[in-house]
Amino acid sequence: DVKVTQSSRYLVKRTGEKVFLECVQDMDHENMFWYRQDPGLGLRLIYFSYDVKMKEKGDIPEGYSVSREKKERFSLILESASTNQTSMYLCASSSPRDRVFGNYGYTFGSGTRLTVV
């Protein structure tokens, strides 16, 4: 029972391309997050959203934008892909309702390995 789905497992794009990474969750979660994982740097927050059409910058938003038109879908956009955006991208979701029951965690998708050449 897959709950957070990222549309692609592997992507190869050219420098300068506009890239869309899609994430869909079926748990009716309010909060959605985009992280990137790089060796030695851990998981770094790019953007997050706590409601439809709402977005907040994370720690490394430069070169990225996001879109949340529907509650279940959170898209990450690389406006003009560059080689330093080659990374593993992870989408996650959570709900403040779960925190009431002591669940402070995220549910993650399987990740998208993006290579920019």
Add this chain to the structure above:
Amino acid sequence: DQQVKQNSPSLSVQEGRISILNCDYTNSMFDYFLWYKKYPAEGPTFLISISSIKDKNEDGRFTVFLNKSAKHLSLHIVPSQPGDSAVYFCAASCGSGNTGKLIFGQGTTLQVKP
């Protein structure tokens, strides 16, 4: 400014022995701490958590210890199994508001040798 730090990039232990993974944090406002496990080409999965009002939480082979005065937590795995080989991330919750944002450490790669 790394608020959550895992200073050991890697750890290697023998099957059956104890694995101890460490994590330090700087923000005394963190109210909840979590450990995630990640296999290659998969998303992280939740392993165990602890509230800041406790100093220990145990779940089977996994125990997390929290030392608030030292701003330090550790994950103990006993006994270690080859299937435990993965990257382990420590995370902390800011607590304020409803966004539930987690701040992650750099990760520690655990290798359990048969």
